Amino acid sequence: MRYSIKLGSPWIACHFEPYDLVSGTYEKVEDEEEEVYETVNVFKLKQFLPNLRVVNLWGVPFINDDHVDAISSNCAHLECLCVNYCTKVTGSCLRLVLQRCRKLKSLFLAHTSIVHLSLSTSQAISAHLLIDSGLDNATIKAIEWEKTRIEELDVKGTELSSDTLISLLTRLPHLRWLDASWLENMTDQVLEAWLQSGALANLQFINLDTCDSLNEQALTDMIVRHGPQLHGLCLGGQHKLLEYFWMNMIPQLKNIRVIVMGIAEDCCPKVAAKIHVDQFIDCIAQNCPRLTRLEIRWDDDTLRFSDKSSKFIDVLRMKCLKLHSIVLSDGQYYELVRSNFERADRMSVVR
Template identity: 50%
Template sequence: MDLPADTIDQLPDKVLLQIFSYLPHKEICRLARTCKKWRQIAYDTRLWSFVSLRPEISGLHVTSLDTLLHLISHRFSQTLRYLELPMELITHTVLHELASKCPNLTHILLDFSTAMQLHDFNDMQAFPTKLRYMCICLSEVIFMEGFMRKIYNFINGIEVLHLVGTYEKVEEEEEEIYEVINIHKLKAATPNLRVVNLYGINFVDDSHIEAFSSNCIQLECLAVNYCAKVTGSSLSTLFNRCRKLKTLLMNQTNLLSEHVQAVEWEKTQLQELDITATDLSTECLMDLLVRVPALRWLSAGQQDGFNDSVLRAFSERGNAKHLVALDLDALDNLSDEALRQFITKYGSQFRGLSLSGMPHITDQLWIAVLPVLKYAKILVMGTTDRLSTKIHVDQLMDAIANNCLNLERLELRWDPEALRFSDKGQKAIDIIRVKCLKLSCLVLTDGRYYEIVKANFERADRKTVVRTTTNCRVNNCYLLNFYKDLLFN
């Protein structure tokens, strides 16, 4: 008698549930149409604890409020912890249902970025009360106060707040800027904030930073990246009031050197700092890096004032012995010799190093310092500028593989025309694939060498490792203490 063939249906339900948990929700919904058993597993509430209903993110599109209300009651229920809602699904009825049926909801994202008109929230009497994380994607023109006034009494437990602006949508011809959300009122309702991220909001200025500092003494991380009106005039007040502040991210702000130098940096607890593209003077950069007690993460690229003197002062008179991540992008006034000396001295403690955008930093410097970078997890090298010399990428890959066994992310930004490799280059690729087993992301500029590396990794069934600079960029943000809290969208 022939025994029945083994099939996936013979697996226990708990094993199938575990398998389904690795799939995106769009795929789970498709598999629910396979059979009754799979439908039952696909609708298990344990698979629906982290849900995005934004079609552009998850592919899930709920077409009616009645459908969403049914999902909240029967599929999300008590297991729901994280939810993303698009503008059309944010109504007082939905929020009431979430408050009553999803008591364990702690993370919510409300996307108003495409809103041209808000729903009526006059009748809203309830809102989720256990929130620890809230992200609001702001509209360019819709004022939020009518909605915010209704939720102030429910959000005092929030510890992580993201307000996401429309920086990427701003056109060259500046239109009138609207303060679409009242930050001064919001800060009074959220006294327990640890992490505040104000990303790309065109109306945010120093008064808003001062507002948070006046009521949020638990603040440990503040990010105001791409908030062009921030000049740093409130930094002294911020550090005087928020003694626990460890992370300050101010990429692409308009910091003024006199405001930065006025801060008593030596009395702060600052550990992580991003001043990329802030146009600070050489004197200011030197003063800052010498006085900060113990930086562990620094991003200071695109600064004309950052030169050898600044790096030398940081090395000799500053405190760089705790530095684990360094990003020095496009610093044309920094010599390769100064970098070599600094990396030789401190490279053994680095977990992330980015020296991109500098034509004079070639494979020769990297090959010289790689033996020191034995604990590096993230490396970014190369430039899109046209070079007069060739990059011997086979030797470089071989050096990386033999020295950086803990490497997780690597990016080579050199143009394909600058890369020189031989027909035997497959051996170097094999070595980095075999030795760097933790490597999850290898980014290259699209070209012949990219195709060779991609094919090599795909033959070894590592299809998601090799990517192009068109779709992916590597940086040191993964090494931030608050990286997971700072994630949004």
């Protein structure tokens, strides 16, 4: 197994324009292959890229804080730095990076080894910080989040404590996008404190997938208060959220673009009640005209539908004209929805 760094210009996330960037990827090389993979010398590379806007070093195993520090030393225009899965990055470089790169908008630190980091910088970061695991609670609390302009935050799958989550979320008044999925410590108390802080005023997208510590009432309070402003809502993996919850909450989501509901097939034994999917479809069609993506994870054994379901699917197809993706579990209902859209020459919608 050998690795290389590749240069390219792909799209970064969905909110950024394409820039020249350094992209780190895994390259598996068989012994019989004769191709030579060269490793880019980051220390030499930096002097040729003073106008670099985006650096993506995702998964490059040899990248450490020295490399990140070297890049930042000559990239004053840097807006996005990604070191996801770079396990040798500890975060000791971040203070200098934030001081040098005043235009930094995006910082991806997924699965890095950030420990014992002390930050008190007040640089304004105008977009988002993505942090995925290995984070130290004291580190997160020490950062002056209220002095940043973070709009998008991903803390999925981390071991951050409830106190740290409260400290973090309540100090992000500009937050627009949050992925807090797979957080054991995302509790009702965290959500309540966040609501009380008023920091959800600009929130448009939120992912709380498989946050088992959250209860129906806490999520109901959030959607009732902030549902009309939401463009994306993922509450998949929540076995407590069934038909009653969604039928009451969907009318609150007038501007929603993306909805994810239900739990995956292998989790469905947790759901004892049947889900009347036709009611969901009709309710969505009547209340969510801007919907572009719908994901329903319940399988055929959990969903209740009939031959008349096609009429409700027709209404959805005609009312939600921007809908370009419906994700369903494989089964009879999937075949029913797919055939309906295919008859209308919309071949790529259902998957």
